[in-house]
Amino acid sequence: xxxxxxxxxxCFQLGLAEGEFSPLDWWMACRERIDALEPDIQxxxxxxxxxxxxxxxxxxxYPTLCGVxxxxxxxxxTARLPTTWGTRGYHRVNGSDMDAAVxxxxxxxxALLMGKTVSTEYAYFQPSKTRNPRDPSRTPGGSSSGSxxxxxxxxxxxxxxxxxxxxxxxxxxxxxxxxxxxxxxxLSVTGIKALAPSLDTLGWFTRHxxxxxxxxxxxxxxxxxxxxxRLDGVRVGLCRLPSTPLLSSDATAAxxxxxxxxxxxxxxxxxxxxxxxxxxxxxxQQNILAYEAVRALASERTHFEASMSPALKGLLDEGxxxxxxxxxxxxxxxxxxxxxxxxxxxxxxxxxxxxAPGVALKGHESTGDPIYSRAWTxxxxxxxxxxxYWTPQGLxxxxxxxxxxxxxxxxxxxxxxxxx
Amino acid sequence: xxxxxxxxxxCFQLGLAEGEFSPLDWWMACRERIDALEPDIQxxxxxxxxxxxxxxxxxxxYPTLCGVxxxxxxxxxTARLPTTWGTRGYHRVNGSDMDAAVxxxxxxxxALLMGKTVSTEYAYFQPSKTRNPRDPSRTPGGSSSGSxxxxxxxxxxxxxxxxxxxxxxxxxxxxxxxxxxxxxxxLSVTGIKALAPSLDTLGWFTRHxxxxxxxxxxxxxxxxxxxxxRLDGVRVGLCRLPSTPLLSSDATAAxxxxxxxxxxxxxxxxxxxxxxxxxxxxxxQQNILAYEAVRALASERTHFEASMSPALKGLLDEGxxxxxxxxxxxxxxxxxxxxxxxxxxxxxxxxxxxxAPGVALKGHESTGDPIYSRAWTxxxxxxxxxxxYWTPQGLxxxxxxxxxxxxxxxxxxxxxxxxx
Numbered sequence: 001x002x003x004x005x006x007x008x009x010x011c012f013q014l015g016l017a018e019g020e021f022s023p024l025d026w027w028m029a030c031r032e033r034i035d036a037l038e039p040d041i042q043x044x045x046x047x048x049x050x051x052x053x054x055x056x057x058x059x060x061x062y063p064t065l066c067g068v069x070x071x072x073x074x075x076x077x078t079a080r081l082p083t084t085w086g087t088r089g090y091h092r093v094n095g096s097d098m099d100a101a102v103x104x105x106x107x108x109x110x111a112l113l114m115g116k117t118v119s120t121e122y123a124y125f126q127p128s129k130t131r132n133p134r135d136p137s138r139t140p141g142g143s144s145s146g147s148x149x150x151x152x153x154x155x156x157x158x159x160x161x162x163x164x165x166x167x168x169x170x171x172x173x174x175x176x177x178x179x180x181x182x183x184x185x186x187l188s189v190t191g192i193k194a195l196a197p198s199l200d201t202l203g204w205f206t207r208h209x210x211x212x213x214x215x216x217x218x219x220x221x222x223x224x225x226x227x228x229x230r231l232d233g234v235r236v237g238l239c240r241l242p243s244t245p246l247l248s249s250d251a252t253a254a255x256x257x258x259x260x261x262x263x264x265x266x267x268x269x270x271x272x273x274x275x276x277x278x279x280x281x282x283x284x285q286q287n288i289l290a291y292e293a294v295r296a297l298a299s300e301r302t303h304f305e306a307s308m309s310p311a312l313k314g315l316l317d318e319g320x321x322x323x324x325x326x327x328x329x330x331x332x333x334x335x336x337x338x339x340x341x342x343x344x345x346x347x348x349x350x351x352x353x354x355x356a357p358g359v360a361l362k363g364h365e366s367t368g369d370p371i372y373s374r375a376w377t378x379x380x381x382x383x384x385x386x387x388x389y390w391t392p393q394g395l396x397x398x399x400x401x402x403x404x405x406x407x408x409x410x411x412x413x414x415x416x417x418x419x420x
Numbered sequence: 421x422x423x424x425x426x427x428x429x430x431c432f433q434l435g436l437a438e439g440e441f442s443p444l445d446w447w448m449a450c451r452e453r454i455d456a457l458e459p460d461i462q463x464x465x466x467x468x469x470x471x472x473x474x475x476x477x478x479x480x481x482y483p484t485l486c487g488v489x490x491x492x493x494x495x496x497x498t499a500r501l502p503t504t505w506g507t508r509g510y511h512r513v514n515g516s517d518m519d520a521a522v523x524x525x526x527x528x529x530x531a532l533l534m535g536k537t538v539s540t541e542y543a544y545f546q547p548s549k550t551r552n553p554r555d556p557s558r559t560p561g562g563s564s565s566g567s568x569x570x571x572x573x574x575x576x577x578x579x580x581x582x583x584x585x586x587x588x589x590x591x592x593x594x595x596x597x598x599x600x601x602x603x604x605x606x607l608s609v610t611g612i613k614a615l616a617p618s619l620d621t622l623g624w625f626t627r628h629x630x631x632x633x634x635x636x637x638x639x640x641x642x643x644x645x646x647x648x649x650r651l652d653g654v655r656v657g658l659c660r661l662p663s664t665p666l667l668s669s670d671a672t673a674a675x676x677x678x679x680x681x682x683x684x685x686x687x688x689x690x691x692x693x694x695x696x697x698x699x700x701x702x703x704x705q706q707n708i709l710a711y712e713a714v715r716a717l718a719s720e721r722t723h724f725e726a727s728m729s730p731a732l733k734g735l736l737d738e739g740x741x742x743x744x745x746x747x748x749x750x751x752x753x754x755x756x757x758x759x760x761x762x763x764x765x766x767x768x769x770x771x772x773x774x775x776a777p778g779v780a781l782k783g784h785e786s787t788g789d790p791i792y793s794r795a796w797t798x799x800x801x802x803x804x805x806x807x808x809y810w811t812p813q814g815l816x817x818x819x820x821x822x823x824x825x826x827x828x829x830x831x832x833x834x835x836x837x838x839x840x
Contacts, residue, residue, distance in 0.1 A: 079719075093517040104718040185751075186744070188715035190614045197617070198605050221711075222744040291641075295608035298524040299499075324606070324642040328826045331605075339759065406748045 004029035005154040006207075009068055009214045016062045023053045023067035026157070027112050030069045034114075034155045040136055042129045043150040045074040046081055047115035063110035064218050071150045071159030074116040075123050076100045077191040085193050086119035086128060086143070090307035091300060100191025102160065102202060102219065109218055114156050117146030120367060122297060123162060123195050126309035127364050134176055134395055138360040141171030142367030144205070148175040151205040158206050158215065162192060163377055164199045164289065166356075166370025169400055171205075172385035173355035174368065176396025178206045178419070180412075183405045184380030186220055196292035198331070199285070199377050209416045212384070216412060225409045228417040231265040237272030237348035239402075246371060248358030254389035254397040255354055258418070261388070262352070265417055272351060277333070277340040281375040284330035286318075288378065291327040294319030334378050338405070341379055345404035350414050355385045355398035372400065382408040384415045424449035425574040426627075429488050429634045436482045443473045443487035446577070447532050450489045454534075454575045460556055462549045463570040465494040466501055467535035484638050486530030491570045491579030494536040495543050496520045497611040505613050506539035506548060506563070510727035511720060520611025522580065522622060522639065529638055534576050537566030540787060542717060543582060543615050546729035547784050554596055554815055558780040561591030562787030564625070568595040571625040578626050578635065582612060583797055584619045584709065586776075586790025589820055591625075592805035593775035594788065596816025598626045598839070600832075603825045604800030606640055616712035618751070619705070619797050629836045632804070636832060645829045648837040651685040657692030657768035659822075666791060668778030674809035674817040675774055678838070681808070682772070685837055692771060697753070697760040701795040704750035706738075708798065711747040714739030754798050758825070761799055765824035770834050775805045775818035792820065802828040804835045 007026060015021035027050075038044060053067070072078060075085050077096040085091050099107070106113075118128045123143040130145040132138040133153035140149040144161030148171030151159050161168045163181045172179025181203040189202050206212045213225045228234075238259055240247065247255075259269050294301070294316045301308070301316055308316075354372045361368050376383050382405070385398040401418075403411035427446060435441035447470075458464060473487075492498060495505050497516040505511050519527070526533075538548045540563040550565040552558040553573035560569040564581030568591030571579050581588045583601045592599025601623040609622050626632045633645045648654075658679055660667065667675075679689050714721070714736045721728070721736055728736075774792045781788050796803050802825070805818040821838075823831035 096516065097513040098719045098723075101715050101718040104722050105715070108718075108722070183748075185618050188614075188712070188718070189617070190716045191719070194608075194610045197609070220744045221742070221747075292608070295521050295525070296610045298521040298528075298608070299518045299611070302524050302528070303518075322641070324640045327641075328603075332826060406752060 007157060008208050008210050009065065009157070010210060012067060013062060016066060023062070024051070026067050027051060027069045027114070030114060030156050037153050037155060041131050041133050041149050041153050043117055043146040043153065043155060045084055045116040045118050045146065048081055048113045051112045064214065065106060066110035068111045068158060069114040069156045070106055070111045071114050071117040071147050071156040072103065073144050073147050073159070073161050074119045075162065075193040076103065076160060078103055078113065078116065081113065081116055083116065086121045086123065087304070090304050096191060098191065101188040103191070105219055117150050117159055119143055120145060121309055121312055122193060122300070123164060123167060124315060125311045125367055127367050132175060132360050135360070138362055139174065139364055139367050141174040141360060143167040144171050145367065148172055148177060148179065148205050151175070151177045151207060158204055158211060160202065160204050163201050163203060163373065164195045165285070165377060166373030168203045168205070169373045169383055169385045170356045170368055170370050172387070173396065173398030174360035176387040176390070176398070178209055178212050178387065179385040180204060180212045180216070181383045182216065182220065182408050183382050186408070194296040196289045197296065198288060198292060201377070209412070209419050213412050213416065216408065222409060226413050228413050231262055231267035231414065231417050234267040234349050234414055235347065236262055236267050236269045237351045238269055239272045239274065239351050239353045246357045247354055250358045250391050250397045251354045251356065254399050255352065257389050258352060258386070258399040261418060269352070272344065272348060274344070275340055277337045278375065280333065281337055281378055282371065284333045285374040285378040287322060287326055287330040288334070290315055290319035291322045292319070338379050341381065342404055349403070350411060351402040353400045353402060355400040359391060359395040359397055376402055381405050382411050384411060386415060386419050388418060427577060428628050428630050429485065429577070430630055432487060433482060436486060444471070446487050447471060447489045447534070450534060450576050457573050457575060461551050461553050461569050461573050463537055463566040463573065463575060465504055465536040465538050465566065468501055468533045471532045483530035484634065485526065488531045488578060489534040489576045490526055490531045491534050491537040491567050491576040492523065493564050493567050493579070493581050494539045495582065495613040496523065496580060498523055498533065498536065501533065501536055503536065506541045506543065507724070510724050516611060518611065521608035523611070525639055537570050537579055539563050540565060541729055541732055542613060542720070543584060543587060544735060545731045545787055547787050552595060552780050555780070558782055559594065559784055559787050561594040561780060563587040564591050565787065568592055568597060568599065568625050571595070571597045571627060578624055578631060580622065580624050583621050583623060583793065584615045585705070585797060586793030588623045588625070589793045589803055589805045590776045590788055590790050592807070593816065593818030594780035596807040596810070596818070598629055598632050598807065599805040600624060600632045600636070601803045602636065602640065602828050603802045606828070614716040616709045617716065618708060618712060621797070629832070629839050633832050633836065636828065642829060646833050648833050651682055651687035651834065651837050654687040654770070654834055655768050656682055656687045656689045657771045658689055659692045659694065659771050659773045666777045667774055670778045670811050670817045671774045671776065674819050675772065677809050678772060678806070678819040681838060689772070692764065692768060694764070695760055697757045698795065700753065701757055701798055702791065704753045705794040705798040707742060707746055707750040708754070710735055710739035711742045712739070758799050761801065762824055769823070770831060771822040773820045773822060775820040779811060779815040779817055796822055801825050802831050804831060806835060806839050808838060
């Protein structure tokens with residue numbers, strides 16, 4: 001019997017080519033799993049009707065993502081499915097008649113939309129209905145709550161997410177899946193609701209690094225990525241930014257376990273000091289977020305402010321009060337820190353850092369603290385969460401590997417040595 | 421009699437406060453002028469119905485842009501007016517039900533939409549129907565063709581434009597108006613059709629520098645901008661980038677005339693050598709444009725490719741063939757050049773450069789060459805076109821002042837010394 005929960009894109013392609021699978025098989029298997037688990041997990045805002053598959057006559061090879069079911073975070077426009085931006089209906093406009101760019105790209109590659117996954121309100125902090133599949137009494141994290149949960153629950157092998165603060169890496173850590181955020185500006189965000197454009201980054205969740213590599217090379221038009229089996233000569237900077245006291249013993253254990261695995265594969269680990277230009281990056285990230293959000297959501301604020309959550313209203317008020325001068329100071333601080341990081345990158349191939357302060361929080365009043373992502377998101381660098389460590393209670397605690405901008409392939413190459 | 425063609429926002433505000441004007445007066449005057457001139461100029465894609473003005477009871481001051489008629493480039497979403505993206509109807513979807521962020525901002529400040537101004541196809545190079553008001557046998561430039569022409573013809577005091585290649589500075593030069601492109605990322609492009617997000621910049625055209633300053637401080641939330649009367653101590657770098665042979669004698673005369681005016685006001689002019697990192701910026705700009713455009717317009721390409729102009733199709737094909745590796749090489753070259761420019765900016769307050777190779781071209785088969793804007797757009801720096809020079813035949817040839825990123829206020833301050 002086919003184990004759809006462990007299927008990879010590459011294996012499915014092979015099965016298609018050999019006639020073992022037909023293009024709708026994976027989609028049907030996912031749909032069954034969703035029907036079984038959705039009442040508990042609530043990862044979906046809406047589900048797509050059964051897709052119509054173009055017949056393949058054997059003359060052409062199947063397209064790279066043929067038949068791969070994909071969950072779409074519900075801030076991404078889809079022409080044939082409604083978009084609610086996590087607003088639970090108070091934003092009543094129906095989204096665009098046009099697909100977001102990435103939806104068109106996925107469709108051209110043969111992927112199948114599974115549906116729209118639950119997002120927090122406008123991808124900010126107001127928790128959604130979604131439960132953590134590893135323990136439904138805990139948050140899945142946010143803002144890409146439904147996407148992380150859907151992949152963790154085996155409902156889809158791939159789901160798109162976005163990160164403006166920590167919305168891919170943190171839920172990936174909490175839900176125990178791979179989460180990847182490429183270099184800022186690499187993948188098109190056209191047709192995706194903007195929160196803070198200089199931070200907003202499109203990425204995704206998968207169960208396997210193999211699938212993350214496939215998605216990256218096909219969507220970004222990159223050369224194939226080498227899979228490393230050993231890490232001999234790889235220089236790893238261990239970083240606890242922004243400060244150690246926040247880290248739980250679980251997160252510390254996850255970090256140490258990853259470091260020791262990397263060492264055993266031949267990597268050289270040393271502590272990294274990020275220097276003065278990294279001070280206050282968390283504050284600068286918040287300033288940029290607030291200034292840009294009140295502008296990006298100017299029209300939504302006009303129409304729907306009364307229905308907005310206090311957290312979102314607070315952010316927009318903060319942005320309204322922030323002067324251009326302070327915004328630009330924060331952008332200049334980010335420019336300086338990017339330069340400093342590039343200089344540092346001459347001494348390190350990747351940085352190893354926490355993904356979150358610890359396991360997913362109990363309850364559903366908060367999506368958790370994005371503190372370990374703020375600086376990296378601000379710097380626009382590629383980050384990947386790897387679900388390498390599980391507590392004795394069976395909860396995942398991820399670690400994050402980070403590289404300099406434009407080093408995404410190298411990052412994925414190194415990450416693949418730790419997790420196939 | 422009120423000379424509406426010379427009216428500034430500040431004067432109108434004064435007139436409103438003193439009861440000399442009512443909030444709809446300027447709009448009505450503009451509408452009359454449009455009715456008279458539009459058959460020759462064809463600057464408008466559509467005109468707004470007469471606005472409904474909220475009554476002011478005298479208790480509150482009038483909002484900053486109260487009653488100011490604004491033309492809106494037709495790639496900017498407007499909830500109550502259709503958007504055609506310069507596609508002459510082949511893009512049949514109707515635009516968003518939501519206003520672009522800048523439209524909401526303008527409305528909150530009291531500005532009145534005059535209508536949508538003609539854009540070239542998706543803000544790329546396919547010429548539109550618009551004529552140059554200074555000589556209708558010539559191009560107004562593009563892609564913000566209608567906005568530049570409408571302001572030059574006195575149809576509106578302000579019109580929004582966008583620049584991805586040279587779409588504000590070049591038409592401003594050809595039409596003889598002020599054109600301003602702020603630091604990239606300063607004004608929200610939410611709700612504006614993306615062509616190449618890392619280049620796309622929102623800006624505008626005005627008749628007076630005074631109005632450009634007002635718009636900038638209100639939309640960006642900046643402190644007031646000092647008006648300089650003299651330029652004592654101001655260091656100006658004279659730059660003919662990318663190469664002198666393209667410059668017509670008219671453009672050279674415009675540049676020399678501006679230099680001598682700046683000198684007479686006390687500025688110190690010297691040649692600026694932009695160094696090795698500026699080599700090939702034009703090519704890098706084109707690579708980034710092509711790679712991002714084929715992604716940003718992925719959905720449009722799927723639906724409407726057959727109707728697209730050969731120029732646009734060519735750009736998208738070029739982007740399709742461009743690898744991620746080449747795209748990133750170009751982004752890294754841009755990063756290096758931005759750094760080099762910042763270092764250079766320690767020696768210069770502003771750079772003086774051509775806006776275009778010469779006067780507007782005869783005919784309507786081309787919107788002219790954006791060669792003198794490509795590098796500056798790539799670098800994300802603020803640029804202003806000043807219509808300081810007119811040929812003996814009465815055609816304008818602008819010059820461009822450029823500052824380092826985040827120096828917009830200083831740039832506008834210096835530019836104001838040359839033109840009130």
